[in-house]
Structures are given as structure tokens and as C-alpha cells.
Amino acid sequence: MKVKINKGKAKGFVKAPPSKSMAHRLLICAGLSEKECVVHGISESEDVLATLDCLTTIGVKWQRKEDTITVQGVDITKISAESILNCRESGSTLRFFVPICLVSGANAVLSGSERLMERPMGIYENLCKEKGMIFSKDKTTLMVKGPLKPGNFKMAGNVSSQFISGLLFVLPLLSKDSTLTITPPIESRSYIDMTMAALAQFGVETVWQDENTIYIKGNQKYSADEAYVEGDYSNAAFFEALNVLGGNVQIGNLSPSSIQGDRVYSKMFEQLKEGTPILNISGCPDLGPILFAVSAAVNGGVFSGTSRLKIKESDRGQVMAEELKKFGVSASLYDDEIIIYPTKFERPKEALYGHNDHRIVMSEAVLLTLTGGIIDGAEAVTKSFPDFFEKLASLGIEVEKIED
DSSP states (O other): OEEEEOOOOOEEEEEOOBOHHHHHHHHHHHHTOSSEEEEEOOOOOHHHHHHHHHHHHTTOEEEEETTEEEEEOOOGGGOOOOSOEEOTTOHHHHHHHHHHHHHSOOOEEEEOOHHHHHSOOHHHHHHHHHTTOEEEEOSSEEEEEOOOOOSEEEEESSSOHHHHHHHHHHGGGSSSOEEEEEESOOTTHHHHHHHHHHHHHTTOOEEESSSSEEEEOSSOOOOOSEEEOOBOHHHHHHHHHHHHTTOEEEEESOOTTOOOGGGGHHHHHHHHHHSOOEEEOTTOGGGHHHHHHHHHHTTOEEEESOGGGGGSSSOHHHHHHHHHHTTTOOEEEOSSEEEEOOOOOOOOSSOEEOTTOHHHHHHHHHHHHHHOEEEETGGGGGGTOTTHHHHHHHTTOOEEEEOO
8 A cells, every 4th residue: 555645744632552562461461361351442453463363362262342352361271272373473472472382282383474483583492492392483384382381591681572571471370480580681671561560460470589580470360350551652652753843743642650661752852853862772672763764854863772673574774774765864774773864854756665564654654744755565554553644644644545
């Protein structure tokens, strides 16, 4: 799908969509509970649907009414996934469900797109080898077989916090206590804290023993009558970026007490407006594309901690550099640093491309409010924010969808 966006200043009020990250976590917690739980604030993003598909495959029952889902969980120590767990293109779904599948000791097969299977899984592969479990992977499928047993676990903290969260979901269900030691530096610690907060909503206790070690008591049970998904700061950042570019947008549905790491966007946008800062984004990699976009439109910027952007839905540093070039903006890419140079901003002479990456598309859309233009592959927004263009149009920006 192509989308044409006309130049204009955004103005009005918009509600931030529900947090995809917290929706994954609360739905999984509900699925691990043996009592019924009602989860409020669920969007129909592709990634969340992938998690619901996988919950169904392991025997979880659920019913949807608007943005509310009633979940009847299962005892995962007894599951036998006879069907393949289809993770679509969701890295969170894949990495969260591998440990879930390891608990019972049954054979389990997880599938996904080729791009998803290219994303690093070595931490789980090494864990399975170390603990005597089975792990094998090809271009589109991954097979694992446990059982996972309690004990002391070690994981690198500089790859993805999703591996750590995956273990945190299941270790409380095992027969004895466990510890999880994370080798520093721990990047995206806020996502680990989000997982621990989700578990706490279901009465499951996990505790930081020290700066790098989490203690997990065994034989715990998930239990909650209701859970609420808060608004998403990572997607709200696209609307706040419109304000940096001269708009006047108020954003609702955001908790001021949220522990989401992407809350830092407002501070980072201020720094970009004031000059050409050096920003470390290792703890908030999902903000990378919109920070690059905003820096290109104002004073440029230097971004460190960018290595993980290579293993997202696209190589985000590389593809943003390609797309910014169409605006006349140059960038330099290094192993763990990206520099966006301040320059005259021009209207693109050709269509922008979405690279099958929702955050690239939304960042491009923000920039096109300055110049006007077309995005090819705009359907990628369905991964996390299906009604993004409708929300953008509600702010007075003319948006035209052009079906292929």
C-alpha cells in the first residue's frame, strides 16, 4: 500500500495507543494463570495477534469484546503443542514463547518470517546446550524440547532483554527457586522492569538481589481478575515529534508514573532542538528512527549505542540513512554510532520506502508533514499501530491511501 501525505502542521488531541510491549506481557501472564482474567486495552496490532495465536496453540482460551480480552489460562507444565506456534514477524512473541515451550518437555515448533528467524537466538541456543535441552533452527522454523529445570542462569545483557523476560515468565512456575544473573552492560533494563511489573500484577514475585541478579522463587501461581494495558510511549513519540516540527498536538492515555524506558523521548527531543547533541539510545532502541528523523529536520545529531538497530525488523540505521538521503540529508554509519548531519531539508523527488518496518514508516510520515510526499510499503504500520494514518489525519494532515 502507498500513502500520500500532504505538507501541513498537525494540530489537535490524540490518544496514545495501548502499549504493545505491556500487552504481550499481560496476555502471557493471563495465559499462564489457571483462573480467568480480563485484560483491558488490547489493540489489534499484528504483533499482539501473533501472541494471541501462540496462546491459542498451547491451549489458552480467549474471547474478545472491543479492546477487552477475557483469557482462560492453562497449566504449561502439561501442555503439548500439536500445532506450530506461528510468531509471524514478532520478535517478542518468539523469544517469550521459547521458554514457555521448554517447560513441559514436549517437542515444540515455532515458525516465523525469514527476517524474524535471522534475528539473534544464540542466547537460547547456548542455554539449551548448557542445560541438556534441544534447540534447532532453519530459515523459517525453530524446534525446542525441554524440560527446563530450576537453577542458576546466566545471560548477556547487551543483546535483547526479551531473552531475560522470556525466562522470567516461566521460572516462577518451576518446582524450586532460581536466580538469573545478567552480564553487564544491561541494555533496555526498563523492559526487564516492565516484565517484573507485569508479573507483580499477577501476584508473582521476582526481586533484584543486586545490580545484576534477579531472584525468582519457585512454585508460584499467576492469578489476577483484571489487568490494564497502559498507553504506549514509543508510539506516542511520533506525535510528540510533530510538535518539534511546529505542530500543536496534545497526547492523552499516557501514565506519568509509567516505567516505560521510551518516556525519555521528550528529553531527547528537547536536546535535539537546542543543538547537535550526543545521545545514547542503547536503552531505547525503538526510538532510533524517529530520533534520526527529527535530528535531520532540525540540527543533526550524534547517536551512540546503535548496534542493535541492525537486528530489528530492518537494519534501521542503514535504511533511515537511505531514506533521509532522499530529503538531501547525509549520515555516517559506524558499528555502534550514527551521525546525522545538519543540512538544508528538501522535498523528496521519489517515493520513500517502508522496508517492512512500522517504525520506519511512521518516522517517514512525520517528516513528510514538512514537505509532502509518498510512502511505498506503508502497510507495515499494522505491526504495532494499525490506525496510525487515521490518527494522523485526525490532526489535520491530509492523508490519502493508494492501494496497489
